[in-house]
Every structure is written in C-alpha cells, then in structure tokens.
Amino acid sequence: MDAGIRERLDTFIQKKGLRQTAQRDEIVDIIFSSDEHFTPDELFDRLRASRSKSSRATVYRTLALLVEADLIHEIELGDGQTTYDPNFLDHPNHNHLVCVDCGKVVEFEDNHLDLLNDCVTRRLGYRAVRQSLRIEATCERLRNDGNCPDLIQARIKGKRLPNLKK
Amino acid sequence: MDAGIRERLDTFIQKKGLRQTAQRDEIVDIIFSSDEHFTPDELFDRLRASRSKSSRATVYRTLALLVEADLIHEIELGDGQTTYDPNFLDHPNHNHLVCVDCGKVVEFEDNHLDLLNDCVTRRLGYRAVRQSLRIEATCERLRNDGNCPDLIQARIKGKRLPNLKK
DNA sequence: GTTATTGCAAATGATTTGCACAAGG
DNA sequence: CCTTGTGCAAATCATTTGCAATAAC
Secondary structure (H helix, E strand, C coil): CCHHHHHHHHHHHHHCCCCCCHHHHHHHHHHHCCCCCECHHHHHHHHHHCCCCCCHHHHHHHHHHHHHCCCCEEECCCCCCCEEECCCCCCCCCEEEEECCCCCEEEECCHHHHHHHHHHHHHCCEEEEEEEEEEEEEEHHHHHHCCCHHHHHHHHHCCCCCCCCC | CCHHHHHHHHHHHHHCCCCCCHHHHHHHHHHHCCCCCECHHHHHHHHHHCCCCCCHHHHHHHHHHHHHCCCCEEECCCCCCCEEECCCCCCCCCEEEEECCCCCEEEECCHHHHHHHHHHHHHCCEEEEEEEEEEEEEEHHHHHHCCCHHHHHHHHHCCCCCCCCC
16 A cells, blocks of 8 residues: 555544544555455445454445545446545546446546547636546457456456446 | 437337337426436426326336437436436437536537547457546636626526535 | 544435236237 | 236335444544
8 A cells, every 4th residue: 555645644634633543544454455446335345354343334434534535536337336446546537448248447548538638628618627437348359259358257256247236 | 309209219119019108208208308417306396397297116217218218328417316318319429517616517529539539448458338428627717707607597596516415 | 621433223315116006009 | 908007105225314422632
C-alpha cells in the first residue's frame, strides 16, 4: 500500500476534526492491499476474513468518508450496487471496459480521449469536472477461439456477470 | 411521436408471443410524447396525471420490456435511481453531460469520440457493444456571469440536483 | 469530560415477486 | 379456453439512520 494514502487520510481527518479509529484503519488497509474493485458487501466479507469486525454500518460510513477524501471513487458497473474503485490515486483519469461475456473489467487510459472529451465539453459551454466512460464490449478471443480464459476464471470464482442483476 | 416506435414494439411483442395491452400502449404513448429522461416514479406520476391508471408494478415490468426491445435505455445520472432515456432511437450514440451546478443534462454526439473509443477498445482486444460517457461539468456561464438560467429553472421546478441523493 | 464513532436493529426507498383475478388472441 | 398481463400487497436488497453504549483526544 502506498504510504501516501495513510497520510492523505490523516490530513483529511484532522482538517475535519474527525478521529482516527481502529475500524477506519483496518478498512483502509484492506481496501488498499489490492487494486481490485469492490462492493460494500465484498469489502465487509474481506474484513471478516481478516481479524477485523467492523459492522456493515461502519463500512458504509467509512466508504462515504473515503469518497469525500477522494481516496476512492464510486463507479457504476451496471449491476444494482455501487462499486468502489481504489485506483484513481495512481490513475486519475482511467476508464472502464466491461466484458459482456465474462464480466471482466479492464481499466485503461487514453490522453487523446481525455483531450477530445474536454474539447467537446468546452464547445458546449461547460468545464469538465469529472468524466466516466464505460465501454461494454465482447471479447475477440472468445469470438475467434470459442473460449476465453477470463470467462473460465469468472465461472470458477462465481463472479456476478454483467446485466444479470445478481 | 415517431410512427416507427409503435411498429417496432408490435414486432417485438409478436416475435415474443406477448400481448398488446392498454397499459403498455398508454405507457409508450406517455414516454414518447416527450424527449425527456424520466425515472419510474416520474413516469408513474405522468401516467396518473393523464387518464391512465397502470400500477407501479406494471410500469416497472413495461420498462424492462422496452429496454429489452431497445426502445429506451437505462442511464445512470448519479442519484440513487435508474433513469430512462427515450432518445437513443434518434441518436443511437449520444452521450450525457450533467451540470453539477444545476443538474441540467445535455445530450451530445461526437463522431471523433465514437471513433476513438472504438480504436481504444480494439487495441485492448475487444469489440465495443455499447458505450456510455458521462461528463460532469460546471457551467461557464455561471462562473462568468455569476448566474445561469438553467440553475434558476432547476430551482423553480424542484429538480433533483446531482450528487444530492434526493 | 466532551464530542465523534460504533454497533445494533429498525427504517427507508427503489425495485421485484407471488398469487388470484382479468383480459388478449 | 388457454396463457399472458395486471394489481395488490408482501418480500427483497442495498443503503441509511436513531439511539444508547464506547472510545478518541
């Protein structure tokens, strides 16, 4: 985990007159021990799996806090629940491609894209604050080879596939 | 309302062995009598305001049907509920800019953007099925003039402003 | 000590669903 | 008729919240 994260959080907490707690520390530890997206529920499970016993309510409250501190972002993957993305610190302008075959989420960046978005926005008389591009796509490998390693992995892991609403 | 809509729906309904009902007709009429986005609840209210008395359950079921028939799209505007967009028939590739000041939603299209998205997607080994770009932006007019007609309108109409979660 | 934080359980809000009845083809 | 569609009310699911107990600072 990037050392700067703890620091940013501490600064934010101090500025707001809030308090450092064991629960918040544990939650931040778990979140940034990986670069995976997660739902509140998945995070809650990960916490139980380790020694932490924060309640669901605390998980939700802490997530709101981390969003406000800009340490994580909410993203919409198209299923019913909010997904959180811890990778915006390292890649502030990344976008998401969701494979409709297996649900795999690919993060990508493109400067041309950012530039073009900004042009379009200005032309409309606005100034962009944030953008989120989600591309739903099919896997070429699956089309060509009739199979795709990610699909197999997804089935094994029992991942929630897109557009299936659980 | 575009005459083609009814036709498309009829074709879809026939192909699926479903039935034409008064409720479905009324719902489609109301939706396509305007190009405005709507939530299920707003649609329900519009229906009550006219002579139709479809139940909420029927509204939800019909919306799912219309999405499946590709007559409307679900879009995410950042508040807690699903918003539906009836304008994809006329503008299949349009995107949304949401003003963070007043909540106004501007639809726009850009061929360069579509082309670039497609390039990026192919480079990643996928084929795009659909994309949704949402840009959150501030109004230049508000910044420069200290005011913006849309903001005033939004306040009068009591629109749900973005990120306020109701 | 004072004030923020937590956990619990109850509340909320959007959406879905089971079922008996109504209605399309 | 036979099957799909509807309305109702209850169920579900994610998320939020009131409150009393707990823990920062």
